[in-house]
Amino acid sequence: EEPLTLPTASEAQTPPxxxxxxxxxxxxxxxxxxxxxxxxxxxxxxxxxxPPWSVVDPPPPRDSTPLAPPRLPVLQALSGSSFxxxxxxxxxxxxxxxxxxEDGMGKVVEIPADMTARDLCQFLVYKNxxxxxxxxxxxxxxxxxxxxxxLEDHELVVQVQAxxxxxxxxxxxxxxxxxxxxxxPLSFFPEQMVAWCQETNGTIPPSQLLQNxxxxxxxxxxxxxxxxxxxxxxxxxxxxxxxxxxxxxxSTKGTSxxxxxxxxxADLEDSNVFTVITGRKxxxxxxxxxxxxKPNKVRNEVKxxxxxxxxxxxxxxxxxxxxxxxKYGILLYQNYKIPQQRKTLLSHFSAPVxxxxxxxxxxxxFSGRIGRVIDNPVEAQSAAMEExxxxxxxxxxxxxxGSPSPLHPSxxxxxxxxxxxxxxxxxxxxxxxxxxxxxxxxxxxxLLRDSQSNPKAFVLTMCHHQKIKHFQIxxxxxxxxxxxxxxDTATKFTDLIQLVEFYMLNRGVLPCKLKHxxxxxxx
Numbered sequence: 001e002e003p004l005t006l007p008t009a010s011e012a013q014t015p016p017x018x019x020x021x022x023x024x025x026x027x028x029x030x031x032x033x034x035x036x037x038x039x040x041x042x043x044x045x046x047x048x049x050x051p052p053w054s055v056v057d058p059p060p061p062r063d064s065t066p067l068a069p070p071r072l073p074v075l076q077a078l079s080g081s082s083f084x085x086x087x088x089x090x091x092x093x094x095x096x097x098x099x100x101x102e103d104g105m106g107k108v109v110e111i112p113a114d115m116t117a118r119d120l121c122q123f124l125v126y127k128n129x130x131x132x133x134x135x136x137x138x139x140x141x142x143x144x145x146x147x148x149x150x151l152e153d154h155e156l157v158v159q160v161q162a163x164x165x166x167x168x169x170x171x172x173x174x175x176x177x178x179x180x181x182x183x184x185p186l187s188f189f190p191e192q193m194v195a196w197c198q199e200t201n202g203t204i205p206p207s208q209l210l211q212n213x214x215x216x217x218x219x220x221x222x223x224x225x226x227x228x229x230x231x232x233x234x235x236x237x238x239x240x241x242x243x244x245x246x247x248x249x250x251s252t253k254g255t256s257x258x259x260x261x262x263x264x265x266a267d268l269e270d271s272n273v274f275t276v277i278t279g280r281k282x283x284x285x286x287x288x289x290x291x292x293x294k295p296n297k298v299r300n301e302v303k304x305x306x307x308x309x310x311x312x313x314x315x316x317x318x319x320x321x322x323x324x325x326x327k328y329g330i331l332l333y334q335n336y337k338i339p340q341q342r343k344t345l346l347s348h349f350s351a352p353v354x355x356x357x358x359x360x361x362x363x364x365x366f367s368g369r370i371g372r373v374i375d376n377p378v379e380a381q382s383a384a385m386e387e388x389x390x391x392x393x394x395x396x397x398x399x400x401x402g403s404p405s406p407l408h409p410s411x412x413x414x415x416x417x418x419x420x421x422x423x424x425x426x427x428x429x430x431x432x433x434x435x436x437x438x439x440x441x442x443x444x445x446x447l448l449r450d451s452q453s454n455p456k457a458f459v460l461t462m463c464h465h466q467k468i469k470h471f472q473i474x475x476x477x478x479x480x481x482x483x484x485x486x487x488d489t490a491t492k493f494t495d496l497i498q499l500v501e502f503y504m505l506n507r508g509v510l511p512c513k514l515k516h517x518x519x520x521x522x523x
Contacts, residue, residue, distance in 0.1 A: 093112055093113055094110045094111065094112055094113070095110070095111060095112075095113055095158045095161070096108060096109075096110055097109055097111060097157060097158075097161055097170065098169065098170070099120075099124065099138075099170050099171075099172050099523060100141075100169050100170065100171050100172070100523070101171070101172055101173070101520065101521055101522055101523040102171065102173050102435075102438075102520045102521075103520065103522055105522055105523050106169075106523065107523040109123075109124075111123075111157060111158070113156070113158045114156065115156070115157055115158070116153060116154055116155060116156060116157070117137075117138045117151040117152065117153055117154075117155050117157055117160075118153035118154070118335070118338075120138060120157055121136045121137065121138055121153075121172070124136070124172055124523070128521050128522075128523060130521055131421075134339040135174050135175060135176050135178070135440075135516070136172065136173070136174060136175075137150040137151070137172075137173065137174070137175035137178055138150070138151045138157065138170055138171070138172060139151070139170065139171040139172075139173060139175075140160060140164065140168065140170065140274075141168060141169050141170070141171050142164070142165070142167070142168045142274075143167055143168070143169075144165070144167050144168075144300055145294075145300065145302060145305070146276055146277055146278030146282060147274035147275070147276060147277065147292055147294060147305075148171070148274060148275055148277055149272055149273065149274045149275065150175050150178055152324070152328060152331070152332070152335060153335040153338075154328075154331055154334075154335055157170075163296050163297075163299075164299075165299050165300055167300075172521065172523065173438065173439065173520070173521075174439040174440070174516075174518070174519060175439060175440050176439055176440035176442045176445060176516045177317075177439075177440030177441060177442050178440070179332075179335070179336040180440065180442050181210075181321050182210065182333070182336050185209045185210050186209070187314075188314075188317055188318055188321050189209060189222075189318055189321075189322070190314065190315075190318060192224075193222055193223060193224050193315070193318055194209070194220060194221075194222060194223075195220070195221055195223055213322070213325040213326070213329075214325070214329055214330050214332075214333055216245075216329060216330075219244065219245065221242050221243060221244045222242070222243040222318060222319060222322045223240070223241070223242050223243075223255075224240070224241065224315065225238055225239070225240055225241070225311070226238070226239060226241045226250075226308050226309065226310060226319070227239075227285070227286050227287070227308065227309035227310075228241070228250065228265065228306075228307075228308055228309075229283060229285075229306075229307035229308070229309075231303060232303050234283075234284050236284075236285065236286055236309065239251070240254065240255045241265065241308075242257065242262070243319065243322050243323065243326065244326070245268070245326045246268075247264050247265070247266060247267050247268055248264070248265040248266040248267075248268070248293065248306075248323075249262040249263060249264055249265060250262070250263055250265055265293075265306060266293040266295075266306045267295075268323065268326055268327045269327075270295055270296050270297070271293050271294060271295045271296065272293075272294055272296065272327075273291060273292070273293055273294075273319075273320050273323040273324065274291065274292045274293075274294050275290075275291055275292075275320070276290035276291060276292055276307070283307055285307075285309045286309055287309050287310065287311060287312075289309060289310040289311070289312060289313055289315070289316040290307065290308070290309050290316075291308055291309075291310070291316055291319065291320055292305050292306065292307050292308065293305070293306040293308065293323075294306075313441075313466045314466065317466075362374070363379075363380035363383060363384070365383065416495065416497065417448070417495060417496035417497055420448075420496075420497065420500075420517075421517055421519040422446065422447050422448055422500065422517035422518065422519065423447070423448045423449070423496070424447050424448070424449050424518070424520075425449065425450055426449070426450045426452075427449050428452065429452070429461075429470070432447060432449060432459075432461040432468075432518075433461075433468055435447065435518050435520075436461065436463050436468055436518060439516075439518050440516075441463050441466055441468075442463065442516060443463065443464055443465065443512050443515070444462070444463070444464075444512055444513060444514055444515025444516050445462060445463040445515070445516045445517075445518060446460060446461065446462040446463070446514045446515075446516070446517060446518065447460075447461050447462075447517065447518040448460055448461070448473075448496060448500070449461065451472060451473075454472070454474070456474075456475050457472055457473060457474050457475065458472075458473040458484070458496060459471070459472055459473065460472075460473060460486060462510065462511075462512075462514065464511040464512050465511075469511065471486045471509075471510070472486065473485070473486045473496070473499065474486070476489045476492065478492065484496065484499055486499070486509070487508065487509045490509075491508060500514060
């Protein structure tokens with residue numbers, strides 16, 4: 001951020017512009033400063049420096065009308081700034097919204113009108129001490145319609161809230177798939193579904209796939225069969241559909257692209273694409289892969305929604321991702337790159353500041369009669385690793401000599417995994433499926449839970465190629481010590497944390513490495 005500068009005495013003598021033309025004469029705050037400035041100083045005097053978050057109370061009004069009572073305390077967030085909250089004097093530029101977590105708990109937040117979804121997510125991450133891995137998202141949830149979508153990072157939260165009903169709400173949760181198509185575009189856009197428009201006969205090279213979607217001068221399109229629900233009816237029709245920058249069309253004559261055979265289904269400009277979360281029974285859908293194009297003006301009118309249904313999950317992801325790319329274009333790529341650029345700029349600040357006493361510490365070798373300083377950094381690192389392994393062996397030996405086994409409830413090894421973000425206790429198989437679906441369903445997503453069929457076992461639930469798989473983790477005993485294994489004792493672990501760390505580095509018998517833990521946060 002650019003450094004903030006205070007006005008000099010000579011600059012303060014000129015009345016600055018006010019944001020509100022109807023503001024009183026004592027409101028003389030420049031539009032570039034979010035706090036009021038002191039009155040003009042006499043010529044030749046120097047203004048005393050003041051912190052940018054100092055609070056200046058306004059003078060009482062000329063009439064005797066009492067001031068409004070103070071409001072209840074709420075969390076205040078400043079967009080693009082890390083300064084403390086400013087005075088309630090500027091409350092007219094703030095809006096109150098409520099954010100819900102997946103456990104149903106809510107938190108009231110006061111945000112400025114120009115705060116984006118990314119800024120609000122970063123504020124919530126900071127307030128709730130979450131790991132900021134740029135995968136948190138704000139979800140627009142409509143329970144009455146059974147729809148939800150993740151807000152784009154650049155969208156203004158207040159504007160989105162203005163189009164929502166009183167029953168709708170914002171959810172704060174993970175979404176690993178938000179920008180996954182930038183990392184692996186070929187898995188999101190099957191070759192048979194991507195083509196050029198009729199005006200430019202040709203094919204899109206795989207290396208140029210995303211460039212053509214982001215370039216407004218090119219004209220790729222998505223084509224294929226979709227089930228389309230007829231307006232005000234329960235019946236569905238299978239139509240050949242084309243998604244272009246100008247809108248979503250269907251062909252009235254087979255797969256013909258001639259303009260006279262194309263009819264507009266939905267406009268992209270004033271609409272958003274949503275996932276249907278109510279299941280196929282509510283709308284009598286032919287498959288489980290429903291999605292919906294909802295005009296921004298529509299609130300609770302189900303008749304105005306354009307309900308669509310794909311053949312499989314990959315096709316649905318292709319249609320919904322292409323809709324976002326056609327609607328927002330290069331903005332999506334900028335949203336994807338901003339966290340990476342910010343991480344690069346702050347990389348030289350990431351190392352913790354060491355004190356003088358810490359800098360004076362050196363690695364020592366006490367294996368001989370007298371200690372010696374280890375000057376070689378490689379040898380020092382090797383010694384540290386050996387010490388760590390020795391500590392683990394000592395803890396295992398203590399278990400054998402008389403402490404409870406790792407699976408005993410009173411043992412630390414038997415309960416420490418319950419403090420991990422990826423462990424979710426006694427949730428059902430269906431609840432684990434729902435959690436992975438909601439948080440993106442990308443390769444390497446995982447969670448661990450208690451087994452419902454075996455009270456002494458655990459289950460690893462993970463996602464690979466958009467399919468959810470389960471692996472049972474069973475206890476086993478060797479030389480009087482208890483271990484855990486998911487590959488029939490070929491690889492044994494003393495606790496679940498050791499198991500997860502191993503499979504995050506090694507694929508083993510799993511279809512892929514563990515990468516993205518499914519986590520929830522309590523606001």
